[in-house]
Amino acid sequence: MPTDHSKVLEGRDFRWPDVALRSYKAASAGHAGVTRQTLLGDGPGEDALTFVTRYFEIAPGGYSSLEHHRHPHVVVVVRGRGAVRLGERTMPVAPLDCVYVAPGTVHQFHAATDEPLGFLCVVDRVRDRPQPVTED
């Protein structure tokens, strides 16, 4: 019988002790206060997954890069409050709100000034690199 790679990955206080806490991107890339944990999709025994589930957390007042790419994003907010920019629109987000970022849409997540913003983000395992956008 083959090895069963099924598992429960414990989460506590918006951290998953069994996965590494990483910084988001190089510090110069136009973002602030963002950490990342890859929960499922990249680990040993998870080759059957075509998508990767990550958790991002943005510190109060922080923001992710303003960027676009061809691969779509599915985001589910699980902690705090903030806003998402989608193209020319900016909308508030709160726990359980889902965000669909369609291919090519310029987007950026902002945490509220007094709360972090934590969200799950699912993407294809094989995907194009984000393209940064510089505001005029």
Added chain:
Amino acid sequence: MPTDHSKVLEGRDFRWPDVALRSYKAASAGHAGVTRQTLLGDGPGEDALTFVTRYFEIAPGGYSSLEHHRHPHVVVVVRGRGAVRLGERTMPVAPLDCVYVAPGTVHQFHAATDEPLGFLCVVDRVRDRPQPVTED
């Protein structure tokens, strides 16, 4: 310029008003107290997504079907407490716990007797049908 299908889908109290609340499967299929909402991946403008994000909620004392299939599951618990059976193992689950159900693993989710169990479940859009398992 093409239409931008990006959007925010509002969630409140573990329900998403803009998506239909469905029963899980035919009532005879060996489960109890399960509802389903498909959040992203099946709607208009979401063709770029290769995966579907659903929310399942199991009422206190309820359970999903005991089944297996070739496609893997990614589950993130967001509400309540319960347990998951993975093959011969049964483990407790609570909010933020992630569950990887590998291809072929017999699995079943149970809500606690006094709390619902609510979880996000991501699967490939194109996938095989679950095969029910009957206990000896």
